[in-house]
Amino acid sequence: MARVTGIGGVFLRSNDPKATAKWYAEHLGITLSDFNGAAFQWSDEVxxxxxxxxWSAFPQDTSYFGDGQQQFMVNYRVDDLDxxxxxxxxxxxxxxxxxxxxSYGKFxxxxxxDGNRVELWQPLES
Structure with a gap:
């Protein structure tokens, strides 16, 4: 059976996509490509x-995404959370x-x- 093998991308709505991409580059260290986005390779794994x-679905009334009507939340792996x-x-x-x-990392x-709640995760070393 054909199946999904992973997450191929994360896409955000924004009133100013260039400013949002710049914010992520400046504050989270995401290296932007020519298309004003980023490609993370598994070689970046730390x-x-x-x-x-x-990947997980949450109930519509979850508070995990923070206040408001945010319909998604992105979890970014980081190398030094503190x-x-x-x-x-x-x-x-x-x-x-x-x-x-x-037991599997710090969050x-x-x-x-744009006011979107973002989760940061530092995995623990095995």
Whole structure:
């Protein structure tokens, strides 16, 4: 049977796509390509051996995506959550005071320049 083998992309709605792409490049270190987007290769995996992409559906009334009518949330893998949060804080980015340290990694949440809740995840080394 033909089947899905992974997530091929994440696409965001924005009133100003160029400004949004610039925000992600400036604050989350995403290297933009000519098409004003990014291509993440599995070779970018940090730490090595932790590669996976999660997919899950949530109930319509979930509070996990924050307040409002946001219909999706992107989870970005990061290599140093504490350092990134310090940098984001210094830049005035909204950071949820709640943090989560799970058996499979550390989590934090921010809002991007369009007000979308974004999840940051630092996987634990195996």
């Amino acid at each position: 730490p090595a051996g932790t590669g996976m992409t999660a 350092a990134l949060l310090a940098s984001l804080s210094a830049a005035g980015v909204w950071i949820d005071p709640k943090r989560d340290d799970a 934090a949440w921010i809002k991007d320049c």
